[in-house]
Amino acid sequence: MLSEQSGPVAGAGALLAILRDGQARTRAELVQLTGLARSTVSQRLDLLLNHRWIVPADDAISSGGRPAVAFAFNHAARVVLSADLGATHARVAVIDLGTTVLAERTADLPIERGPVPTLEWLVETFTDLLAETGHGLDQVCGVGVGLPGPVEHASGRPINPPIMPGWDGFPVPDWLGERLGATVLVDNDVNIMALGEHWAARPEADQLVFVKIGTGIGCGIISDRRLHRGAQGAAGDIGHVRVSSAADVVCRCGNTGCLEAVAGGGAVAARLTETGVPAENSRDVVNLVRSGNTQAVQLIRQAGREVGDVLASIVNFFNPAVIVIGGDIAEAGEHVLAGVREVIYSRSLPLATQHLGIRTSELGDRAGVIGAAVMVIEHVLSPGAVDRSVR
Template sequence: MTELRVTAAGAGTLLRILRDGRPRTRSELASVTGLARSTVTQRVDALLASGLIGPAGEAASTGGRPPTTFSFRPDARVVVAADLGATHARLALTDMTGTVLAEERADLDIALGPEPVLDWVVDRGRALLDGAGREVPDLLGVGIGLPGPVEYSTGRAVNPPIMPGWDNFDVPGYVGARLPVPVLVDNDVNIMAVGEHHVAWPTASHLMFVKVATGIGCGIVSEGRVYRGAQGAAGDMGHIHVPSGAGRQCRCGNTGCLEAVASGAALAEALTAEGVPARGARDVVELSRNGSVPALRALRQAGRDVGEVLAASVNMFNPSVIVIGGALALAGDHLLAGVREIIYQRSLPLATEHLSIVSSTAGESAGVIGAAVTVIEHCLSPEHADTLVTRA
């Protein structure tokens, strides 16, 4: 066991280099890292034993026997990723690049409480593993997004307004007892921001992802990292006051919040009052797709209301990309048009000169991809990959 630790130590650094997909020889790895050839050989052997890398053919010969190249094996482990919303759940199995291998969606009320919801995640996660011919030992980790504030360091929800029974519940402990792998938990909008950044904007230094659905929230990626704030409440834009919300009661207890006038629930309620029955965000989307003028008008105004809040954020944060996602974004360009209209009116020209305001590319899979990427980046970071290699 001692010898294995010595051999595995520092293997995570080589893995980080090889994760770019380019095969390299031992000599190339020694040149890149400055390590002795014998040290590189030990670490490559440890990575080969773990299955995380594999031979990738031979490099061109320089006179003797052609040297073997090695590359990262993204299919060596898989990740179970869950995006839990207020009334729905999406689950996926991915490889170690975040590519979705299998996926399913279900109507699942988060208000059922942590045990029933997390039992569904575990049971269906095992089913996805079975369906892909994989076993629990193949599992790198589990990533979960929750529709409320999360203390990322502990994976516990903190005073979530729509999640009775979840406050301070030990989500990583509960899931980890059933699937003995690292379990990472974050706010659902944060993981959607990570997923969108990974899929469509990997070089964007400053990105904001706005989810407009049953609730409204924002995930912020700065210099490639999620910005969560002191207590994990960064980006909770749904409870910022907007002029059009005057007197409107919000579920948070305040009046005039953005969520009280521009969320899917608020639009459905307003349309129903106009004689256009709608029960939630998806009904609003369906109405708009069928050409309902009241629904289209409501979506455009919701975009303006969201833009009111984002205009101030653009001046403060100066993002390079704003991505609009969530259920209401599926309605087409009407919501996005309203957002753009107000941002370009209210924000400083310097802040909007190179600003892209776009719809989500990852779509409804943004959350599960982001949850998977969160697990992958954690588990394959040099410090944690060494532990993974040693255990293997």
């Protein structure tokens, strides 16, 4: 039960947390659930109604007398601006509080352009999408951004990102916040993809690993249904784990032997080009696989084995319930999954793989923008944040 708190505002956020499960409830039901006085529940409901966090449900509930009004979480109360910036392309969206995409746009956008040109494009695109949905900046509760490199979560600044020249230490939240007038949260792109996949497609999984195989390779970890970022936000950077098959291969990070240097989409594309099959990026590789190119299929399956070799150690160490493969290379489907499964099941403990699911992302390219929105929603709608907003 919730404890009584002093003041008319305290506890409104906790009441909203109950209603966010999607079920409409009457005052009497909320009194029973919380143990609070009916007058206290009514006071808190009035605060939430005044700020549009909740609305009366469409259907009144009757028990024989006068129908009781039920209240439900208002998904349309605010909107979130969400961006998933990859190494070579971007997806941007306006999303409501129920994670429904209201408008979105994709573009080829090399992250190596640098922070200011990239973020200027982002602000312009957000503005266009808001106009398209009929919303203004005053209705934006927050902005979520995913970047293709290490991000210090506390500050939202990229730290020594190997494929993002000019971004090191750039104050992304401050720069965007000044122009959009809203709270800005920034994280690694794989972390937000893991959040999105877990929220929308795998909410029942307590332990989940999301692996993005695109130009680079990264891993997002859901532990006990919460994103595990590590001490500074660097958890899951498996793309730069050393693998024996790449001992002499130079990676973009400057080291040799990194997983990304042999199994990333850029590495596979380069290897195909060397053999006389032109490919510029991971999308070209997937297109070749889909067209039945034998060399592309063989290289993709081998890339899956290389990734599986690293994931086998993670399976033994972390014991996830589900491994989800996303990113451009995941579009190659069973070819990459076959390589991943082959090594994981042969090199991991039988107990760890007994009920392990290994599958491709259900959200596909949208996992990042959904996850960035979830990051913002969970921050903005935490009980403490809601209490402050209704003050």
